[in-house]
Amino acid sequence: KIPERTITRLPIYYNFLLEIQKNDIRMISSQEMARKVGIKASQFRKDLSYFGEFGTQGLGYSVEHLIEKIGGILHLNYRHNAVIVGVGNLGTALMNYPHFGEWGFHIVRAYDLDTSKVGRKIGYTTVKDIRELPRDIMIPLGIIAVPPSSAQEVANLLVASGVRGILNFTGSRIEVPNGVVVRSVDLTYELAVLNYYLSHFVPS
Amino acid sequence: KIPERTITRLPIYYNFLLEIQKNDIRMISSQEMARKVGIKASQFRKDLSYFGEFGTQGLGYSVEHLIEKIGGILHLNYRHNAVIVGVGNLGTALMNYPHFGEWGFHIVRAYDLDTSKVGRKIGYTTVKDIRELPRDIMIPLGIIAVPPSSAQEVANLLVASGVRGILNFTGSRIEVPNGVVVRSVDLTYELAVLNYYLSHFVPS
Ligand SMILES: NC(=O)c1ccc[n+]([C@@H]2O[C@H](COP(=O)([O-])OP(=O)(O)OC[C@H]3O[C@@H](n4cnc5c(N)ncnc54)[C@H](O)[C@@H]3O)[C@@H](O)[C@H]2O)c1
Ligand SMILES: NC(=O)c1ccc[n+]([C@@H]2O[C@H](COP(=O)([O-])OP(=O)(O)OC[C@H]3O[C@@H](n4cnc5c(N)ncnc54)[C@H](O)[C@@H]3O)[C@@H](O)[C@H]2O)c1
Structure with missing residues (x-):
């Protein structure tokens, strides 16, 4: 391993x-x-x-x-489709980020609860209503960018529709069945590490 | 070390x-x-x-x-003020993220080039015009959330105003003088690692 x-x-x-x-x-x-x-x-x-x-x-x-x-090793020579749930500030920034596509990661489906966001086009992707998430979405990767209170519910929906890898930005721990991989991102850690080096800086 | x-x-x-x-x-x-x-x-x-x-x-x-x-060790028992430049989708999501404050990191100043964003209040912070960045901002930490083409220019402005630690989201490498610490964040890496585990998953 x-x-x-x-x-x-x-x-x-x-x-x-x-x-x-x-x-x-x-x-x-x-x-x-x-x-x-x-x-x-x-x-x-x-x-x-x-x-x-x-x-x-x-x-x-x-x-x-x-x-x-x-x-x-990282399979970066292939195309990887992803689905995002939560098209707020963070979700929109992720959908617009060009570097994802350069490495083969394409957010091809986007869902939100807020009907005023449904129909909005970001890049090539049109935002859909979360209630329209299909039974078998045929997309392996999911990104969750909703508030923490909706994290588990959205994770359950994604797993039910066949997503097997989840990038979780909510800050709330999600439980998934065996066979699903979860990675959580917390940018607070980046600030903490930056601050450590700032306070321990020794001019070279 | x-x-x-x-x-x-x-x-x-x-x-x-x-x-x-x-x-x-x-x-x-x-x-x-x-x-x-x-x-x-x-x-x-x-x-x-x-x-x-x-x-x-x-x-x-x-x-x-x-x-x-x-x-x-991480000085998390103290309050750390930060300034952000670029209050678009990503910048707004970072300014609204409650976990930063829980660990003592507070984004107390926000600047943007787009005058239609100036005056907008996000949390306790009002967005200011980047041309109003003071000579000595007395804030150690800076976050850059502007397009890559403006990365170096914004870094120079922050360093000139006294910022000593920069969290760079732009994806473009910035040069800073000795004495300034930079950490770059690229969420593409998170997707690549998630995808690696997804394709190498061995049910436990
Ligand atoms: N991990 C990090 O480092 C980090 C950084 C910034 C923000 N965040 C977190 O990311 C999340 C999104 O942040 P934001 O600034 O974009 O918030 P936001 O409020 O702008 O966006 C959240 C979106 O999720 C949608 N939503 C809510 N419940 C939903 C549900 N059940 N199904 C589908 N869509 C739903 C909302 O309609 C909204 O569009 C928040 O939880 C925030 O705390 C994490
Ligand atoms: N590192 C990552 O993982 C990651 C993820 C998502 C987005 N990004 C990057 O973060 C940046 C911001 O993304 P976004 O979706 O918020 O974009 P955005 O266009 O919504 O926001 C950019 C903001 O920067 C402002 N701006 C531009 N030039 C400026 C300057 N010289 N001085 C001050 N403000 C200036 C704009 O007015 C705008 O408000 C982009 O470069 C994007 O590629 C990085």
């Missing part, structure tokens, strides 16, 4: 590799990769070791080869 | 400890803490060891004592 911390580092590596590829950098050492992410070079090599051998000692890693390999 | 991965785990521990405290749990073992966060128990103990000794072998850790200790 691959540690979660390794998986959460992969998109950071992938994004950095895409950036340096744009600047025509073809090879990179594990030291450079590690410095970017704030870990030890040995940790970077260990992360990759879970997925087989790549890179040659001494010469470093081919940027293109790493992008292919990590993109493959 | 404490590894970044350790610091990013502290808010996750802290949030979990607050939740179990609400359920009247007084003691917790490193195994239980580790299971919640998806790491090894030895990693949890190692994380804490950077900050001195706590917990007694065999009995586990006092929940209250851990909350005090981790809250102290």
